[in-house]
Amino acid sequence: MAQAGRQGNPVYTVSNFQVWAEAKDAVSAKKAALEDGRLIALRVLMKRLTLYTSHKSLPKLEPSEIGKLITSLSVQDERNSSTEYLATMDFQFSETGVKALLRKNQISSYDRQGPEVILVPVVDKSLLGAGDEQKPIISQRDWATSFKTLDLAHGLVPLRVEERLGAIDESVMVALIRGEAQAMRGLYQAYKKPNVVVALLSSSQTEGKLRLSLSGRDGIGDILYKRDFIVSEGNVLQSADLAAEVVQGMFDQRLKILNIKPAPQVAAVKKPVEVLPWQTDLIEAPPVTGWQGEVGGARIMMHVQFTGLRHWQQLRRKLADVPGLEDLNIEKLSARGADVTCQFPGGGEALRAQLAAVGLRLDPVAGNWVLSDVN
Numbered sequence: 001m002a003q004a005g006r007q008g009n010p011v012y013t014v015s016n017f018q019v020w021a022e023a024k025d026a027v028s029a030k031k032a033a034l035e036d037g038r039l040i041a042l043r044v045l046m047k048r049l050t051l052y053t054s055h056k057s058l059p060k061l062e063p064s065e066i067g068k069l070i071t072s073l074s075v076q077d078e079r080n081s082s083t084e085y086l087a088t089m090d091f092q093f094s095e096t097g098v099k100a101l102l103r104k105n106q107i108s109s110y111d112r113q114g115p116e117v118i119l120v121p122v123v124d125k126s127l128l129g130a131g132d133e134q135k136p137i138i139s140q141r142d143w144a145t146s147f148k149t150l151d152l153a154h155g156l157v158p159l160r161v162e163e164r165l166g167a168i169d170e171s172v173m174v175a176l177i178r179g180e181a182q183a184m185r186g187l188y189q190a191y192k193k194p195n196v197v198v199a200l201l202s203s204s205q206t207e208g209k210l211r212l213s214l215s216g217r218d219g220i221g222d223i224l225y226k227r228d229f230i231v232s233e234g235n236v237l238q239s240a241d242l243a244a245e246v247v248q249g250m251f252d253q254r255l256k257i258l259n260i261k262p263a264p265q266v267a268a269v270k271k272p273v274e275v276l277p278w279q280t281d282l283i284e285a286p287p288v289t290g291w292q293g294e295v296g297g298a299r300i301m302m303h304v305q306f307t308g309l310r311h312w313q314q315l316r317r318k319l320a321d322v323p324g325l326e327d328l329n330i331e332k333l334s335a336r337g338a339d340v341t342c343q344f345p346g347g348g349e350a351l352r353a354q355l356a357a358v359g360l361r362l363d364p365v366a367g368n369w370v371l372s373d374v375n
Helices: 026-049 052-057 063-069 095-104 140-148 170-178 181-191 236-259 309-320 347-356
Strands: 013-022 070-080 084-093 117-123 159-161 196-203 209-217 222-230 283-285 299-305 326-333 337-343 360-365 368-373
Touching: 013 026, 013 309, 026 063, 026 070, 026 084, 026 095, 026 326, 063 070, 063 095, 084 095, 117 140, 140 159, 140 196, 140 236, 170 181, 170 196, 170 209, 181 196, 181 209, 196 236, 209 236, 222 236, 299 347, 309 326, 309 337, 309 360, 309 368, 347 360
Parallel strands: 117 159, 117 196, 222 283, 299 368
Antiparallel strands: 013 084, 070 084, 196 209, 209 222, 299 337, 326 337, 360 368
């Protein structure tokens, strides 16, 4: 297998990317996994380069067209059986080819990395569970892992995860979350870096939610941000993973808003805060990856919950067999869930009734669709 190129613009590398498929034999499984992986990796890259408001307009390509945009790839880890293939890969895309593709579709983009940010994940003591053992609902290691499973090096804003220093005690954390200037200065002095952000995960005042609080500074300026995340069916780790994705996306979005000029015939963004707010008292987030579901339309965006990759394959087969369901696209796949788009006559409510007949449950949650097994 060709090794991914390490030179050129790092933004066009999609790293630490998991592909998986199950088929009648190992060769077919590997072929299906690579085909799906290349498609999803390209969409990850295009979303990285473009404003959030352009994501619904991103072009869809045939597998042969996507292959022409990949300059190299490498396999970091690979496992297979007689019917399954699982691997972690790095994809290197053609800078010239991807730029031309976006220009052809009149989508503005930005592809220059900004200054690195030191990210300090912290879990608040409020996330300790009840009982004598005081086991955390989510550990410090879990929260840090939510970031480390992302591709932190190749985003528009490179992120480096570091541990909390002893100087950042509880009183300092309280002051940081309040945005006190003295605490901010102390944070930058402690890490000896100009761009440092603390990502605090704590219990929300509202039951069944996690609160993300960011405090610090990136290459653009100060950040003071709070957002609640719904914990769906008690899956705290999934909510933490989503919070980590939102953090990374926020840094990239800030940089794009300042640098992207609307292309001809593309409406300008009215206000940066309307695209993705970064200084606010509280924003409530649904348990899906940045999507706002279109409950009444024929185009449906949903988050699929599953317990493992084999379970995901079973759910995917059921979806593919639903009469009338077309244009099924996997936007993102992780070990805990998948983000999917599709077309169905009558929209989400009509699909909900159809899925119930095959043992699947589609629920509207905070304006979004969440798919799971009935049992």
